[in-house]
Amino acid sequence: QVTLKESGPVLVKPTETLTLTCTVSGFSLSNAGMGVSWIRQPPGKALEWLAHIFSDDEKSYSTSLKRRLTISKDTSKSQVVLTMTNMDPVDTGTYYCARILVNSALDFWGQGTLVTVSP
Amino acid sequence: QSALTQPASVSGFPGQSITISCAGTSSDVGSYNLVSWYQQHPGKAPKLIIYEVSKRPSGVSNRFSGSQSGNTASLTISGLQAEDEADYYCCSYAGSGTYVFGTGTKVTVL
Numbered sequence: 001q002v003t004l005k006e007s008g009p010v011l012v013k014p015t016e017t018l019t020l021t022c023t024v025s026g027f028s029l030s031n032a033g034m035g036v037s038w039i040r041q042p043p044g045k046a047l048e049w050l051a052h053i054f055s056d057d058e059k060s061y062s063t064s065l066k067r068r069l070t071i072s073k074d075t076s077k078s079q080v081v082l083t084m085t086n087m088d089p090v091d092t093g094t095y096y097c098a099r100i101l102v103n104s105a106l107d108f109w110g111q112g113t114l115v116t117v118s119p
Numbered sequence: 120q121s122a123l124t125q126p127a128s129v130s131g132f133p134g135q136s137i138t139i140s141c142a143g144t145s146s147d148v149g150s151y152n153l154v155s156w157y158q159q160h161p162g163k164a165p166k167l168i169i170y171e172v173s174k175r176p177s178g179v180s181n182r183f184s185g186s187q188s189g190n191t192a193s194l195t196i197s198g199l200q201a202e203d204e205a206d207y208y209c210c211s212y213a214g215s216g217t218y219v220f221g222t223g224t225k226v227t228v229l
Contacts, residue, residue: 060216
């Protein structure tokens with residue numbers, strides 16, 4: 001079955017760079033028409049789409065966060081990595097990765113990982 | 120890229136039908152038939168319940184239905200049940216490979 005699991009630091013300091021890893025199983029990152037998205041959710045607030053990467057290595061980023069985000073994948077390891085630079089306390093929240101289907105939706109989600117930005 | 124607008128809360132009695140709106144623009148909802156809806160229970164990850172405006176994934180109750188008119192999409196929950204109490208989010212493709220979520224709606228079963 002399809003599963004995704006996020007991993008990364010629980011706590012980061014302001015101005016540091018956050019690196020999150022999404023490890024997938026049940027599908028391959030080389031499968032045509034599939035990709036992985038990152039979404040975040042501040043405590044008590046709405047979901048925010050951040051970025052995605054598809055099997056052909058096509059990448060897209062949130063317009064407002066584009067300068068701070070980098071997404072990449074290692075197909076052999078079944079992993080997608082998201083880096084976010086210059087972290088700020090407002091970036092505190094739960095970060096999710098999800099499988100995205102081309103021209104469709106986010107059909108499977110990871111459990112999420114809570115990241116706190118604090119000195 | 121502004122968030123899609125949803126009502127903050129909607130409530131209903133068991134067995135009733137409720138509808139959640141998701142207002143976008145001609146740059147997102149109105150341009151693509153790529154609206155999806157997600158259900159999120161407290162402390163849990165979101166779950167896909169509607170994709171491509173009105174399609175239901177396998178295993179999702181047929182009490183959930185989606186539609187779209189112009190720049191506004193809607194999710195209807197019929198035969199409201201206690202287990203439907205959750206937060207609901209719409210999401211739309213917004214062009215150039217980007218996506219935008221809605222502001223979220225808390226559904227309360229009275």
